[in-house]
Amino acid sequence: MAQRQRINLKVNGVEYEGEVEPRKLLVDFLREDLELLGTHVGCEHGVCGACTILLNGKAVRSCLMLAVQADGAELTTIEGLAQGAQLHPIQEAFHEHHGLQCGFCTPGMLLTSHEFLQENPSPTREEAKKAISGVLCRCTGYKQVIDSVMAAAETMKNE
Amino acid sequence: MPDPEARRWVGKRYKRKEDLRLLIGEGKFVDDIQLPKMKHAAIIRSPYPHALIKNIDTTQAEKLPGVRGILTGQDVKEMSKPFPCGVPIPPKYYSCAVDKVRYVGEPVAVVVADSRYIAEDALDLIQVDYEPLPVVMDIEEAAEPDAPVLHDNIGSNIYSHRLMQYGEPAKAFEEADLLVKGKFLFPKYGSTPIETYAVVASYNPVNQEFVIYNNYQGPFVNHSLVALALGIPENKMRWIVPTDIGGGFGTKTGVFPYIALIALASKKTGMTVKWIEDRREHLLASATGTDRVTYMEAAVKRDGTILALKDKAMDNTGGYIRAPEPGCAYRSTGNHTGAYQIRHLDREVMVVGTNKCLTSPNRGYTCQELYFSVERLVDMVAAQLGMDPAEIRFKNFIQPDQFPYTTATGGIYDAGNYQKAFQKALDIVDYPKWRQEQEKARQQGRYIGIGIATIVDPSVTNIAYVTTALTPEQRAKGHPKSGSGESMTIKMDPLGQVHVIACTNPQGQGHETVISQIVADELGIDPDGITVSNVVDTHDRVYTITTGSYSSRFASVGTNALVNATRKLKDKLFKIAAHLLEVSPDELVLENQKFHVKDQPEKSIAVRHVAGTAHWHQTALPEGMDVGLFASSLITMPTSKPPDELDRVDSSNTYGFCCEVIVVEIDPETCEIKFHKWASMHDSGTVLNPMILEGQVMGSITHGLGGALYEEFAYDENGQCLTASFQDYLCPTSMEVPDIDIGHVETPSPFTALGSKGAGEASCESVPVAVANAIADALAPLGVVINELPLTPSKIWHLIKEAKAKQA
Numbered sequence: 001m002a003q004r005q006r007i008n009l010k011v012n013g014v015e016y017e018g019e020v021e022p023r024k025l026l027v028d029f030l031r032e033d034l035e036l037l038g039t040h041v042g043c044e045h046g047v048c049g050a051c052t053i054l055l056n057g058k059a060v061r062s063c064l065m066l067a068v069q070a071d072g073a074e075l076t077t078i079e080g081l082a083q084g085a086q087l088h089p090i091q092e093a094f095h096e097h098h099g100l101q102c103g104f105c106t107p108g109m110l111l112t113s114h115e116f117l118q119e120n121p122s123p124t125r126e127e128a129k130k131a132i133s134g135v136l137c138r139c140t141g142y143k144q145v146i147d148s149v150m151a152a153a154e155t156m157k158n159e
Numbered sequence: 160m161p162d163p164e165a166r167r168w169v170g171k172r173y174k175r176k177e178d179l180r181l182l183i184g185e186g187k188f189v190d191d192i193q194l195p196k197m198k199h200a201a202i203i204r205s206p207y208p209h210a211l212i213k214n215i216d217t218t219q220a221e222k223l224p225g226v227r228g229i230l231t232g233q234d235v236k237e238m239s240k241p242f243p244c245g246v247p248i249p250p251k252y253y254s255c256a257v258d259k260v261r262y263v264g265e266p267v268a269v270v271v272a273d274s275r276y277i278a279e280d281a282l283d284l285i286q287v288d289y290e291p292l293p294v295v296m297d298i299e300e301a302a303e304p305d306a307p308v309l310h311d312n313i314g315s316n317i318y319s320h321r322l323m324q325y326g327e328p329a330k331a332f333e334e335a336d337l338l339v340k341g342k343f344l345f346p347k348y349g350s351t352p353i354e355t356y357a358v359v360a361s362y363n364p365v366n367q368e369f370v371i372y373n374n375y376q377g378p379f380v381n382h383s384l385v386a387l388a389l390g391i392p393e394n395k396m397r398w399i400v401p402t403d404i405g406g407g408f409g410t411k412t413g414v415f416p417y418i419a420l421i422a423l424a425s426k427k428t429g430m431t432v433k434w435i436e437d438r439r440e441h442l443l444a445s446a447t448g449t450d451r452v453t454y455m456e457a458a459v460k461r462d463g464t465i466l467a468l469k470d471k472a473m474d475n476t477g478g479y480i481r482a483p484e485p486g487c488a489y490r491s492t493g494n495h496t497g498a499y500q501i502r503h504l505d506r507e508v509m510v511v512g513t514n515k516c517l518t519s520p521n522r523g524y525t526c527q528e529l530y531f532s533v534e535r536l537v538d539m540v541a542a543q544l545g546m547d548p549a550e551i552r553f554k555n556f557i558q559p560d561q562f563p564y565t566t567a568t569g570g571i572y573d574a575g576n577y578q579k580a581f582q583k584a585l586d587i588v589d590y591p592k593w594r595q596e597q598e599k600a601r602q603q604g605r606y607i608g609i610g611i612a613t614i615v616d617p618s619v620t621n622i623a624y625v626t627t628a629l630t631p632e633q634r635a636k637g638h639p640k641s642g643s644g645e646s647m648t649i650k651m652d653p654l655g656q657v658h659v660i661a662c663t664n665p666q667g668q669g670h671e672t673v674i675s676q677i678v679a680d681e682l683g684i685d686p687d688g689i690t691v692s693n694v695v696d697t698h699d700r701v702y703t704i705t706t707g708s709y710s711s712r713f714a715s716v717g718t719n720a721l722v723n724a725t726r727k728l729k730d731k732l733f734k735i736a737a738h739l740l741e742v743s744p745d746e747l748v749l750e751n752q753k754f755h756v757k758d759q760p761e762k763s764i765a766v767r768h769v770a771g772t773a774h775w776h777q778t779a780l781p782e783g784m785d786v787g788l789f790a791s792s793l794i795t796m797p798t799s800k801p802p803d804e805l806d807r808v809d810s811s812n813t814y815g816f817c818c819e820v821i822v823v824e825i826d827p828e829t830c831e832i833k834f835h836k837w838a839s840m841h842d843s844g845t846v847l848n849p850m851i852l853e854g855q856v857m858g859s860i861t862h863g864l865g866g867a868l869y870e871e872f873a874y875d876e877n878g879q880c881l882t883a884s885f886q887d888y889l890c891p892t893s894m895e896v897p898d899i900d901i902g903h904v905e906t907p908s909p910f911t912a913l914g915s916k917g918a919g920e921a922s923c924e925s926v927p928v929a930v931a932n933a934i935a936d937a938l939a940p941l942g943v944v945i946n947e948l949p950l951t952p953s954k955i956w957h958l959i960k961e962a963k964a965k966q967a
Contacts, residue, residue, distance in 0.1 A: 038184015103181030104405030
């Protein structure tokens with residue numbers, strides 16, 4: 001058994017301190033150690049984007065990082081988007097525009113969109129299309145996902 | 160049928176109930192299941208496509224701390240039986256290779272350990288000695304008598320072979336003015352759901368019962384087949400599928416060997432075992448659609464009438480064959496002649512084995528293979544006759560007044576107006592304008608092409624179809640099969656609130672939402688207040704052997720069962736209300752949550768009081784009536800009958816229509832394809848929820864587009880899979896999907912309660928060939944032959960280069 005390493009990090013506003021094996025993937029740490037099961041594993045080689053989370057506000061693929069690399073970071077996962085019963089405007093927009101079907105890639109889509117809309121609050125449709133192109137969805141054909149991102153941009157601008 | 164005007168919720172853009180858990184990360188998928196003392200499995204897989212297993216040495220792996228046990232092929236052979244399959248001589252297909260491997264990635268042994276990390280460490284310590292054997296990768300070579308044989312008990316690589324005739328094809332071919340033929344190659348591709356296969360199994364040695372969580376798309380026939388393989392009664396194996404499945408698309412409807420394999424690993428190690436397939440395992444060794452070689456010939460009159468088809472189709476189910484195969488070759492029997500009045504058919508079908516990964520249905524289940532030949536050939540016929548490809552389709556369409564229309568092969572097409580839908584698509588694209596544009600472009604050396612496909616989309620599979628793999632004589636000796644049943648249950652609580660219990664376990668199709676809409680209309684209540692539970696639990700749910708979400712069956716038989724159950728409940732409410740008001744039920748009207756006597760609104764009782772009485776005051780009910788408020792319906796489609804002695808079968812029980820009209824331009828330098836215009840027109844009867852339907856159609860189009868341009872499980876000549884990651888197996892991203900005009904024509908089906916039918920697979924079947932037809936049309940002046948997919952830029956570049964060389 002490999003030696004365990006101590007890490008400190010903040011996930012969805014909650015401080016966490018613990019020990020992990022150095023080889024443990026960040027996504028496995030989130031799912032197994034923190035029981036944050038909303039982050040999904042789709043490919044384990046950084047292509048499908050389902051496991052995308054925010055690390056210090058930036059979208060990263062949690063299957064391509066080790067948990068120890070997140071030491072000292074602030075993370076947001078899908079569980080951290082809504083405020084209690086109040087959905088985030090991006091979640092509202094996906095609900096309104098049918099931006100999800102099976103929901104498996106959805107956490108990655110939402111957090112990717114979140115980072116994108118922070119950087120580009122008034123995107124064109126083509127920009128939104130490009131922004132989500134790193135997340136594979138086999139259900140929607142993407143049209144309604146793009147509709148959702150555009151609608152979310154509109155709502156967030158007016159807030 | 161209820162008056163459509165009276166529908167308040169069906170047909171509306173009602174937002175999905177499922178979203179409210181999925182959007183916040185509270186979906187329940189198999190990998191989210193944590194059970195006490197749960198251990199983790201990893202599978203060692205064959206690096207060879209065809210080899211004898213000489214020895215497996217697990218000694219070192221067993222010594223690794225954290226390893227709890229190892230299951231090998233020998234254990235699997237001793238503890239289970241091969242899966243049954245509906246072919247004359249089934250191969251010995253176990254959940255793990257026993258003495259020989261037959262494709263790269265085939266399971267060879269399973270390690271159970273305290274974590275997946277340790278289990279994978281242990282795989283490196285297992286020593287397997289193989290003796291490689293000659294491989295066969297090509298469909299036609301596999302059928303040759305001198306090909307390396309995969310299964311000694313069969314003696315050849317031919318799993319299924321049949322000759323079938325419908326009408327008088329020989330006579331029709333004699334009467335033809337013109338014969339047009341082609342050879343068509345359809346690739347091996349799949350829908351690769353983002354959630355891979357997943358199983359959690361536990362075994363109780365005392366009562367000898369298995370409890371198995373999995374993400375299979377139904378209990379369907381697979382529950383029975385896995386029980387047979389495990390050699391146990393079905394009620395000793397409880398299956399549970401949680402509320403959410405991360406995409407299925409048919410990939411999760413083939414026999415799911417890992418359910419048996421992980422169950423055996425649990426039995427051997429005494430542990431509860433979780434196994435989550437990784438992406439490499441999925442792409443190497445899960446399930447894909449079949450690749451197919453088709454030779455097809457049409458007998459045609461000079462005016463464009465297609466009299467007959469003659470075809471030979473060869474499918475490839477890989478290293479073994481497993482249920483529902485050989486369905487690949489027989490599933491589209493009833494709709495073999497597509498949207499046309501073709502009365503004569505000479506069919507030869509063959510299903511062979513090669514050293515490739517195994518197959519399962521793949522969204523559209525071989526209709527994309529079928530229509531790739533039929534619709535390419537129709538275009539070739541038009542070209543030879545100098546006819547417009549739209550005109551030849553109008554010439555041969557089934558007419559609106561011919562429905563219900565029985566096809567030469569026994570399909571009973573319920574409803575349609577193909578002319579209307581097709582014309583609408585041509586109008587949206589402005590077809591005549593683009594023909595003129597094409598003419599101009601050709602003069603400038605640009606490649607613009609218009610691709611058309613007009614197809615019939617079967618939904619609600621009748622399980623009888625698979626018995627057409629046997630001759631009528633063989634069928635007469637066997638056990639007949641028929642049906643396409645579904646089950647729904649509805650209950651009302653003492654306060655009058657409604658809960659629906661379904662077992663359709665969808666993979667994103669929004670059944671909880673649509674069920675709520677339908678029940679709201681039937682009972683005149685608000686859909687927001689209705690709750691739905693939709694999971695599979697073979698012990699706790701009432702279901703049929705065909706239950707599940709596959710073959711687009713919810714909108715047809717699912718809604719029939721739901722409406723039937725709801726009306727039973729409503730009927731009971733009327734009877735109780737009438738009894739309490741001392742009138743007869745037909746004197747009552749249900750309005751605003753109240754029953755009142757016609758023309759006497761003051762003589763009334765609220766629904767919730769009727770519900771309260773049914774539960775709290777049981778002796779107040781009419782004599783002989785069951786207490787409580789609960790109704791179930793388990794029904795099949797009326798046309799879901801066995802094949803007749805002439806092999807005619809209504810292989811599906813409702814049939815939608817779909818057409819694509821696509822304008823493309825090919826860049827002569829890069830061979831990149833640009834979509835100028837695309838109309839996708841659908842007739843799936845009554846629209847239940849236009850928002851969900853749009854999502855289904857867009858998803859379906861995108862799967863079709865992947866098959867047309869990007870996706871293929873490629874192998875080298877030595878049998879190695881070249882596409883075992885998402886960097887090599889290319890799925891369309893958002894950048895590849897163009898703007899598409901989707902439209903609908905609604906011709907209600909007379910066979911369903913609401914007139915609705917399946918819609919989510921149609922464009923998977925039409926898009927691959929429509930794109931191919933567009934590319935063929937664009938390159939027609941060069942005389943390029945388009946007869947295979949995917950049409951990658953490099954393939955098109957080579958075709959153009961060869962054609963130009965020939966012209967020079």
